[in-house]
Amino acid sequence: MTAIRRFLPGWLSSYAALYILFLYLPVIFLPIFSNQHGGDAEIPALRRHASLV
Amino acid sequence: MLERSQSDRPQSDRTMIEIRDVTRSYGSFKALDNASLSIREGEFFSLLGPSGCGKTTLLRMIAGFDTPTSGSIAVDGQPMDGIPANRRPTNMVFQSYAIFPHLNVEQNVAYGLKRLKLAADEEKRRVEEALAQVSLTGLGKRRATELSGGQRQRVALARALVMRPKVLLLDEPLSALDKKLREQMQVELRRLQQAVGITFVLVTHDQYEALAMSDRIAVMFGGRIAQVASPKEIYQRPVNRQVADFLGGMNFVKAEIVEENGASLVVDTLGFGRVKTDKPKAFTRNGGAATLGIRPERLRVLWDNATAKFEVAGKVVERHYFGEITHLIVEIPGLERPLSVTETNDFGADDIPVGAPIRLAYDPEALVAMAD
Amino acid sequence: MTAAAEGSPPLRIAGARRSSLLQSEAVQGFALISPTFAYALILLVLPILVVIAHSFWTQDYLTIDHTFTLENYRIALTEPIYRDLLWRSLCISLSVSLLTVLLAYPIAYFISFHGGRHKSLWLFLITIPFWTSYLLRVMSWKVILGYNGVLNSGLMGLGIIDEPSTALLYNSTAVIITLTHAWATFAILPIFVSLEKVDRTLVEAATDLGDGPLRSFLRVTLPLSAPGVISAALIVMIPTVGDYVTPKLVGGKDGVMIANAIQAQFGKASNWPLGAALSVTTMVIVSLMAGATVLIIRALQRLAR
Numbered sequence: 001m002t003a004i005r006r007f008l009p010g011w012l013s014s015y016a017a018l019y020i021l022f023l024y025l026p027v028i029f030l031p032i033f034s035n036q037h038g039g040d041a042e043i044p045a046l047r048r049h050a051s052l053v
Numbered sequence: 054m055l056e057r058s059q060s061d062r063p064q065s066d067r068t069m070i071e072i073r074d075v076t077r078s079y080g081s082f083k084a085l086d087n088a089s090l091s092i093r094e095g096e097f098f099s100l101l102g103p104s105g106c107g108k109t110t111l112l113r114m115i116a117g118f119d120t121p122t123s124g125s126i127a128v129d130g131q132p133m134d135g136i137p138a139n140r141r142p143t144n145m146v147f148q149s150y151a152i153f154p155h156l157n158v159e160q161n162v163a164y165g166l167k168r169l170k171l172a173a174d175e176e177k178r179r180v181e182e183a184l185a186q187v188s189l190t191g192l193g194k195r196r197a198t199e200l201s202g203g204q205r206q207r208v209a210l211a212r213a214l215v216m217r218p219k220v221l222l223l224d225e226p227l228s229a230l231d232k233k234l235r236e237q238m239q240v241e242l243r244r245l246q247q248a249v250g251i252t253f254v255l256v257t258h259d260q261y262e263a264l265a266m267s268d269r270i271a272v273m274f275g276g277r278i279a280q281v282a283s284p285k286e287i288y289q290r291p292v293n294r295q296v297a298d299f300l301g302g303m304n305f306v307k308a309e310i311v312e313e314n315g316a317s318l319v320v321d322t323l324g325f326g327r328v329k330t331d332k333p334k335a336f337t338r339n340g341g342a343a344t345l346g347i348r349p350e351r352l353r354v355l356w357d358n359a360t361a362k363f364e365v366a367g368k369v370v371e372r373h374y375f376g377e378i379t380h381l382i383v384e385i386p387g388l389e390r391p392l393s394v395t396e397t398n399d400f401g402a403d404d405i406p407v408g409a410p411i412r413l414a415y416d417p418e419a420l421v422a423m424a425d
Numbered sequence: 426m427t428a429a430a431e432g433s434p435p436l437r438i439a440g441a442r443r444s445s446l447l448q449s450e451a452v453q454g455f456a457l458i459s460p461t462f463a464y465a466l467i468l469l470v471l472p473i474l475v476v477i478a479h480s481f482w483t484q485d486y487l488t489i490d491h492t493f494t495l496e497n498y499r500i501a502l503t504e505p506i507y508r509d510l511l512w513r514s515l516c517i518s519l520s521v522s523l524l525t526v527l528l529a530y531p532i533a534y535f536i537s538f539h540g541g542r543h544k545s546l547w548l549f550l551i552t553i554p555f556w557t558s559y560l561l562r563v564m565s566w567k568v569i570l571g572y573n574g575v576l577n578s579g580l581m582g583l584g585i586i587d588e589p590s591t592a593l594l595y596n597s598t599a600v601i602i603t604l605t606h607a608w609a610t611f612a613i614l615p616i617f618v619s620l621e622k623v624d625r626t627l628v629e630a631a632t633d634l635g636d637g638p639l640r641s642f643l644r645v646t647l648p649l650s651a652p653g654v655i656s657a658a659l660i661v662m663i664p665t666v667g668d669y670v671t672p673k674l675v676g677g678k679d680g681v682m683i684a685n686a687i688q689a690q691f692g693k694a695s696n697w698p699l700g701a702a703l704s705v706t707t708m709v710i711v712s713l714m715a716g717a718t719v720l721i722i723r724a725l726q727r728l729a730r
Contacts, residue, residue: 012535016547019532023554023609026565029575030557118629138632139641151630155648155726164644165634216634 069094069220069252070115075124077110084110086276092254097246099255099263102273103299108256109224115254116222117141129219144213145222150205152197159193161208165216183215186245203234214249223255227262239265260300264288272296292333293424297346304392306345318422320345323387324365330422343422349395351419354402354411361414369409379403383411479701489697497702507686507703514666514683515714517597521604522662526654528605529612537620548617555610563674566603570594570675595677603671612657619653651726658722659715666711683707
């Protein structure tokens with residue numbers, strides 16, 4: 001139990017770090033968007049999508 | 054001095070809690086400084102001191118919520134190093150009671166039993182028994198939020214007692230109650246401890262609470278244990294001025310050492326003349342000066358022509374009325390500070406005019422020498 | 426009061442009554458809340474009433490026929506397309522709220538119990554990403570999940586996949602990921618607040634009574650933070666059912682949700698009554714679902730004892 005108690009905050013803090021990374025993902029990659037037109041300039045899916053809407 | 058213990062139940066001499074050279078420091082601050090203590094089985098033991106003296110720190114270390122920086126704690130002969138709070142044979146009554154608000158009284162009391170996986174009727178029986186011990190029979194279904202302060206206190210007690218711990222730790226359990234209820238609970242708590250025979254360790258800053266309930270008291274100041282003794286001895290023979298002061302009023306009288314040997318001191322005072330007194334254990338001689346102390350109630354007013362073998366004469370300078378007693382401040386020629394005297398009002402002490410001459414009788418036994 | 430009024434002329438009685446009416450607590454209370462009340466009435470109740478009214482009418486091109494009919498509800502509840510869309514919306518919103526709460530709880534717990542002196546710094550750090558516009562954040566997920574997006578390029582660079590995967594974007598998974606991200610803060614904050622309110626000595630008491638860290642968490646901390654979990658779940662669930670932007674941008678064909686259909690009815694299809702009926706139906710179902718969520722979490726809380 002003592003081992004778990006010591007382990008838990010460590011595990012939790014790495015989880016917290018990962019989660020924060022997840023939250024910041026869009027903010028990090030937002031600048032790319034302005035250069036790359038959303039990263040999907042010539043995608044098959046987009047064409048499929050466009051034909052459907 | 055041999056003391057008759059407050060408890061009538063024979064006590065064992067077996068040590069239940071052994072605290073050896075325990076220090077707890079936070080950075081450079083020492084909350085507890087090299088404390089050693091041994092608490093006997095079945096004893097009602099109090100840790101008494103002002104806030105910040107380290108008494109709660111010590112209690113939490115026995116419970117396992119804090120770990121000593123150095124030193125060791127053993128409960129029932131088993132060293133407690135590295136054993137987490139949930140696996141210690143101790144249970145605690147918290148100052149705030151810490152009643153689980155999402156559970157009712159019964160569920161609160163049964164909380165610790167759930168893990169033991171008892172048979173349903175056995176669990177129920179133990180819960181009922183614990184509730185009966187604290188006179189809460191019939192309130193089992195009550196929600197925790199619907200209880201009065203006194204009832205919450207009882208639930209907290211029952212919840213700890215139902216676990217049948219080797220040691221019950223009480224962290225200022227009565228401080229949140231009003232005066233009347235507190236006095237009632239003191240009696241009940243003492244009675245309960247006698248009945249169950251579990252070692253109780255009480256933390257309190259209230260000297261009357263400690264005096265009224267304990268078999269022995271440890272008085273603590275600034276992280277150090279100043280004195281460990283029975284209530285009577287602590288009160289009558291405090292080892293130093295600090296302890297004397299903390300446990301009610303004390304008149305201090307300057308004295309000159311005339312003779313010192315192994316067990317006793319002979320001193321000269323201006324007001325009380327030459328006095329022979331027991332030498333306190335922790336006495337360290339500091340030149341020729343010493344301090345004597347006498348409790349205000351050990352000075353008695355001599356009425357009219359009554360005489361006593363030992364008496365001092367002076368003048369009343371102040372009078373304070375407290376209902377059943379009167380507090381007199383008496384100036385004695387030769388003493389640098391006036392004496393305070395507590396006298397019962399049976400004979401009209403509340404009518405003594407301020408400014409009147411007065412004679413006081415005392416017992417030289419009541420004059421105690423103490424370290425500064 | 427009554428004794429004094431008995432002998433007075435009727436006019437005085439009326440006057441006394443009026444002043445006592447003005448002094449009554451209820452009236453004073455109403456007077457105090459009236460600005461807020463009017464605000465709520467105009468901005469909340471009125472539009473809903475308009476929508477409900479429309480749902481019982483029919484529309485022929487540009488004119489509204491005001492005769493009462495349940496036809497719109499028949500279509501909304503029986504047309505397979507609307508049924509499917511509604512079902513999908515509910516599933517997506519349920520998964521999003523479940524996922525968001527599950528992901529948010531540990532971090533709220535971490536900040537509350539192990540945040541130490543830096544609690545507000547952690548909370549600040551968590552809110553920063555939400556300073557950018559919602560639309561931009563959704564667009565950014567397109568960058569990450571897209572055909573030539575960050576994730577595909579990264580996976581290809583690592584040699585895990587040979588050609589870009591199209592399974593990442595334009596489906597309900599993409600909607601779920603984006604919404605889970607978008608609503609994270611709204612789940613963390615209520616959970617954090619309810620965890621802050623958990624008296625730490627209760628956890629100590631549980632430990633003292635023999636519980637290890639996991640047991641004391643399950644028996645004390647979790648049940649006592651249930652109100653925060655409930656509000657987090659509701660805060661996420663209720664708006665996500667009707668989310669319109671996210672499915673439009675990252676949902677593709679498989680990610681279309683009921684709000685997109687409602688928008689279409691009010692827009693291109695120009696059938697306001699049907700749109701209104703779809704809205705009301707969604708509203709009722711979401712309310713039921715929210716109620717059910719509260720009941721389920723309460724039941725789980727009771728189970729934890």
